[in-house]
Amino acid sequence: MAGRIEDYAIIGDTNTVALVDRSGSIDWWCAPRIDSGACLAALLGGPHNGRWLLAPQGEVVSVTRRYEPDTLVLETEFTTATGTVAVIDFMPPRHDVPTIHRIIEGRSGTVAMDLELIVRFDYGAVTPWVRATGDGLDMVAGNDGLRFHSPVPLRGTDHTTVAEFEVRETNQLSFSLTWFPGAEQAPLPLDSLAALHRTRRWWHDWVAGCTYEGDWRDDVIRSLITLKALTYGPTGAVCAAATTSLPEHIGGVRNWDYRYSWLRDATLTLQALLITGKVDEAVDWSSWLRRAVAGDPGQFQIMYGVGGERRLTELELDWLSGYEDSRPVRIGNEASTQFQLDVFGEVMDAAFTAARHELPNQVGYGGEVIVALMEHLEQVWDEPDDGIWEVRGPRRHFTHSKVMVWVAFDRAVRLADANGRHHDRVDRWRTLRDQVHAQVCEQGFDTALGSFTQSYGSPLLDASLLMLPIVGFLPPDDPRVIGTVEAIQRTLVVDGFVKRYETDGNEVDGLPGDEGAFLITTFWLADALALMGRRDQATAIFERLRGLCNDVGLLSEEVDPVDGRMLGNFPQAFSHVGLINTAANLSLPDQAPCAARAERPAPR
Numbered sequence: 193m194a195g196r197i198e199d200y201a202i203i204g205d206t207n208t209v210a211l212v213d214r215s216g217s218i219d220w221w222c223a224p225r226i227d228s229g230a231c232l233a234a235l236l237g238g239p240h241n242g243r244w245l246l247a248p249q250g251e252v253v254s255v256t257r258r259y260e261p262d263t264l265v266l267e268t269e270f271t272t273a274t275g276t277v278a279v280i281d282f283m284p285p286r287h288d289v290p291t292i293h294r295i296i297e298g299r300s301g302t303v304a305m306d307l308e309l310i311v312r313f314d315y316g317a318v319t320p321w322v323r324a325t326g327d328g329l330d331m332v333a334g335n336d337g338l339r340f341h342s343p344v345p346l347r348g349t350d351h352t353t354v355a356e357f358e359v360r361e362t363n364q365l366s367f368s369l370t371w372f373p374g375a376e377q378a379p380l381p382l383d384s385l386a387a388l389h390r391t392r393r394w395w396h397d398w399v400a401g402c403t404y405e406g407d408w409r410d411d412v413i414r415s416l417i418t419l420k421a422l423t424y425g426p427t428g429a430v431c432a433a434a435t436t437s438l439p440e441h442i443g444g445v446r447n448w449d450y451r452y453s454w455l456r457d458a459t460l461t462l463q464a465l466l467i468t469g470k471v472d473e474a475v476d477w478s479s480w481l482r483r484a485v486a487g488d489p490g491q492f493q494i495m496y497g498v499g500g501e502r503r504l505t506e507l508e509l510d511w512l513s514g515y516e517d518s519r520p521v522r523i524g525n526e527a528s529t530q531f532q533l534d535v536f537g538e539v540m541d542a543a544f545t546a547a548r549h550e551l552p553n554q555v556g557y558g559g560e561v562i563v564a565l566m567e568h569l570e571q572v573w574d575e576p577d578d579g580i581w582e583v584r585g586p587r588r589h590f591t592h593s594k595v596m597v598w599v600a601f602d603r604a605v606r607l608a609d610a611n612g613r614h615h616d617r618v619d620r621w622r623t624l625r626d627q628v629h630a631q632v633c634e635q636g637f638d639t640a641l642g643s644f645t646q647s648y649g650s651p652l653l654d655a656s657l658l659m660l661p662i663v664g665f666l667p668p669d670d671p672r673v674i675g676t677v678e679a680i681q682r683t684l685v686v687d688g689f690v691k692r693y694e695t696d697g698n699e700v701d702g703l704p705g706d707e708g709a710f711l712i713t714t715f716w717l718a719d720a721l722a723l724m725g726r727r728d729q730a731t732a733i734f735e736r737l738r739g740l741c742n743d744v745g746l747l748s749e750e751v752d753p754v755d756g757r758m759l760g761n762f763p764q765a766f767s768h769v770g771l772i773n774t775a776a777n778l779s780l781p782d783q784a785p786c787a788a789r790a791e792r793p794a795p796r
Contacts, residue, residue, distance in 0.1 A: 197758040204421035205283035209434035216247030223371035233316035241316025263395035275301020298363040341381035403469030406779035414745035415768035424498035428476025433761035439518035440707035450761040458542035463785035489568030527582040537596025540603040591636035592656035601625035642675035655713035664790040668723035686753040708750030708759040715770030
């Protein structure tokens with residue numbers, strides 16, 4: 193059985209990511225890309241679906257883990273009755289072929305160790321052909337190959353590679369697993385110690401460029417490193433998470449593939465990169481975004497593959513039992529075909545943010561891409577859509593979607609005013625901006641509740657409404673904003689954490705069962721309260737969110753508010769973006785991302 197979600201750490205090379213359990217088992221690895229088929233997939237099934245275990249034999253007295261400071265080099269130390277041993281896991285960034293290195297160090301006494309390697313390509317379905325090499329194994333099936341280097345004798349049993357060996361104090365043993373195209377010759381194994389030194393230096397140099405000087409700097413740096421690990425280096429796309437189908441409710445069906453890049457993450461991710469001084473990454477992300485949305489606006493998608501792929505066909509893998517029997521296991525994401533108006537606002541807000549920071553290669557700044565998007569939005573903005581949460585129920589006039597339509601027209605006007613272009617269009621955009629604003633205030637606000645609601649005419653609330661003051665739709669001291677925030681606190685907050693919307697007894701999303709509380713929405717609550725001047729409340733919420741980080745500083749998508757377990761895909765980029773931005777909002781008010789988005793005096 194896979195470990196609890198919070199029991200995992202990650203290693204990565206800015207092309208792909210592997211999950212390492214605190215027991216010493218690597219239970220998830222997709223190669224050569226983060227969205228490739230997994231060759232180690234025990235996370236969503238069992239050991240027979242692929243894993244790589246390096247752990248002491250028998251009882252372990254204690255396990256402690258840490259990342260080496262300012263790196264993605266993971267150290268797991270095991271203490272047994274006979275001694276202590278450490279396993280150091282890492283992947284060298286920007287290397288020609290993805291490679292996992294595992295170095296075992298004897299710290300005290302003598303520790304008997306077990307090694308178990310089970311490789312199953314195509315998400316645990318395909319057993320490779322294995323050939324001994326003298327210092328390890330070559331494993332090939334189709335276009336996938338793995339080169340395994342081992343300093344200890346190996347033996348095969350029932351399509352599993354195993355070994356038993358001892359590690360004494362000061363001993364050091366190096367193992368590696370390298371992916372290569374199955375039709376090519378396997379690469380020679382790399383020197384793991386030399387690779388470790390290069391990896392440490394690469395991460396130290398990268399972190400040295402971080403300019404963030406606010407409070408909670410260690411947490412911000414760890415979140416920033418996590419975002420870098422989730423960035424696909426060749427294109428600059430930021431992946432939503434490293435995994436697929438980790439459930440939003442244990443045993444439920446809300447299991448989705450998050451190994452793609454969402455446009456709705458655009459502005460908040462851009463702000464997190466800019467306030468930490470990562471301008472090169474911000475430029476790469478902006479450039480990827482511009483390329484992704486280029487073309488016919490009528491074919492605009494809400495998400496894309498990390499290489500810019502548009503076809504993300506959703507499939508169910510029936511040979512995998514799912515994380516803790518949470519089925520189905522899905523790859524691909526049908527939501528990529530949905531119609532969601534809010535992404536127009538996010539793309540335009542990202543363009544405006546890029547322009548304000550004078551980034552080169554901005555997202556269509558002043559160019560034809562923006563004009564094409566806005567002309568298309570003029571035709572479709574008043575249609576119902578699928579909403580920010582990608583519901584699989586009927587389309588509605590979601591209030592948040594219409595607010596983001598307002599953002600799109602508002603940012604288009606502000607860009608046009610700033611650069612003196614599009615005089616023939618800007619008056620129309622300004623008129624539509626005001627029309628959308630009036631419609632939302634009239635049809636999206638429930639006077640009896642004293643709150644904006646999830647969709648026009650609905651009595652339900654939605655956490656996305658916390659964005660109203662953040663994006664500048666209304667001032668934070670507007671009674672309608674205060675009423676909405678307080679209504680969400682009364683209705684959607686469970687044990688301090690914010691659920692997206694009410695799932696009990698309503699058919700909004702077309703899915704059975706419940707889900708956990710979302711971390712990004714809880715960060716939004718802290719941001720909204722900070723804008724409203726309730727900084728003590730906001731700080732208390734932020735400190736509670738910080739406390740959810742696991743022992744190596746990672747966050748998932750959601751938390752079970754009852755038992756505190758992490759839920760959803762892991763680690764979740766949006767949760768770490770939320771941590772960075774809220775930390776800045778609370779400790780660097782002059783650089784606060786949410787204040788920058790809301791700086792324009794909004795109409796009342």
